[in-house]
Amino acid sequence: MNWLAFIGNRRGPHLTSVLAIVFLFLLAAWLVKNFFVLHDKADFFNVFLIGLTTGSVYALVALGYTLVYGILQLINFAHGDVFALSGLFASTWIVSIFNLDEQSATLVLVGGLFATFLIAMVFGALINSTIEFVAYRRLRAAPRLAVLITAVGMSFIVQNISLAIYDVNFRSIPPLISGASVFDFRGVHYGWDAFFVVLVTAPVLVLMTWLVKTTRQGKAMRATSQDPEAAAIMGIDVNRTISFTFALAGGLAGIGAVLFLVEFNMRYDSGFQLGLIAFTAAVLGGIGNLTGAVLGAVLIGMIQAFNEGLPWFAPGPDWTRSIVFAILIAILVFRPEGLLGERTPEGA
């Protein structure tokens, strides 16, 4: 098997780098060729904007994976299902309690949406930290795989809670944000509904970076993720910090879920696939790295949009999942630290 030794051999990165460069070159060539094949060049930018919108939603979910992984080295499988459950919960509020629809007055609409965001956030945070409290906390000393298996189990439990409450039907909300253009430049159309997603995501990301970088709680999180024992000696309440991290991740998932509802329908199992895609984004950017998660999510969003929207040799939506998982496998095999992550001794 010596001839295969180059695979995963990251001390001599020549072949991997060459492969990566060749691959990126082909990708660029494919994009350029597509650009020239398109009749309406504007479509290219439209597809790009779709990718940006999808990527923003992925970013919010991917951050949840990366936050939890950073602190516990645990892939929280249940995260995607927390996302779906909070989304379904939010749809109930929008449709049945606030009774928002496209005819609502602007003030009502803004207030209702804001309240929904808050509710979904708190709900997601509660669910996620409850999962940690009930299941993962007892397994702190257990082998890593035991916790991972538990996470898979929790994922199914949360998914079935959604199923029990909301049944198998897709839920949607009325088109609250109009699709009217923010700008329409030579056929490049950017609707308010898509802009709204970015408009919400960007400040949330800034806020979160501030929270993690400068606040006491954020510093406690970073200390705990570096070395829980040392953090505990320094007087940090490790359990509380971990709970807070789960709550933060769940809150981001809640916001992401409302944004997802603006664009798509949702049902009890929507979260699982989306969760895996978002997880791939987190791995692509470098798991544990917050900026990386956002970068990875936008890239994955773009890849998905280009794959589904371009005409020349694009495999199409049937293959999106396969492509995303192929990226996941390739990254884990060739560069487990991701695009922005640092090389860790455990990386291999």
Added chain:
Amino acid sequence: MAGGRLRREIGRLPGLEVVGRYWRRLPDRVAGAVPVLVLVVLAVTYPWYVESLPTNVPLINTFPSIHSSVTILVFVTMAVGLNIVVGYAGLLDLGYVAFYAIGAYTAGWFASGQFEQVNIHFGSIGPTGKLAGIHISIWLVFLIAGVTTAIGGILIGLPTLRLRGDYLAIVTLGFGEIIPQAVRNADKQGVGFNLTGGTFGIQPIDSPGFGQHLHDALGLPVTYQQSLHADRLFFWTVLVVLLVTIFCSLRLRDSRLGRAWIAIREDETAAGAMGVPLMRTKTWAYAIGAFFGGIAGAYIATFNAGAFPTQFDFNISVFLLCMVILGGMGSLWGVVVAGIILAWLNVEGLANIGAWLNNNILPSDHPIEVPKYSFGIYGTLIVLMMLFRPTGLIPERRRKREIEEGAGRGPIDQALYESRRADEPDGGAKG
């Protein structure tokens, strides 16, 4: 093996003291084999007495029909295969369903009219002898499916088995998602050549059988599908497959390779230092686990006379993992028992239990569809087992010790770890 403990228990049963006295004098091997033999006889004769079993048992209603038992035993075979990967070698595989899919589709390719452009026959039986397509003798196809899947396992394993445990789990999950999707898309529209029949799958797949000559000479059935007792024949065949799998699994566990797997599971670094070739050993675990998954997949394909892309969900991987966890990772008999229980729940049990609960206990105006929540139930089982009994229902002795000491966190490891940290010039800072 549990034989020793079982012997003592049986010897203590009231009224059996006399039997117990003779029982204890039997040599170990004989005495250990007796309970197994009894179970095998009970299983083999099951088709004859199943119809005389009571049909309104509280809670479970009826005992599994022969038809369901075939599916149950196929799943148990897969669980035993997965146990080699997860239980013996300690490699968490969340994409075992990929092997199941490869096995089923290999059977589809080599024993159906899928490739109608060609006309290849080799030892095929019955009226299929004149049909277009590739028709290899189904017994050979089982082997081909096993080998193809094992090769698939090696190909998946070679680049990925270096990865740390949880990364490996994710990569296998990735393959478990890619392969079913590839199978669903690989039709004329998707790849320009009808490889898998797309969403329609491959059907009909040839039935097992012995052909006209053996029928005339020995009275063996020509084809299973057209026999009067098709289900019985399928049942006995899968029973043989399962017993062979169990036997191989047992012998492998005690072999040099099996001991190497367990060494890797307990402490990979130490095993490597002792000269266990890590990659080769892990790849073998993958290949052998995949082999049995492939045979099981091929068998279910011939039993259903078709391979369909909807069969290969991520849920199946988790379902099989649940069997291994419930039974006890690495504990062969535990996995078999848990596999039978869970597979039965999935095929008939949950529906029966649900119906019984709705008729007898729950208020009649709000019936609960219990089977709908099957995966919530399996998920709950997984979490409860991991929290309260991580060693499983019938723990493997060695595994139990590992978990109780905390894998890789025994007192000695801890001491080593501490001293190593102290020796490092920078005080063991991470980085």
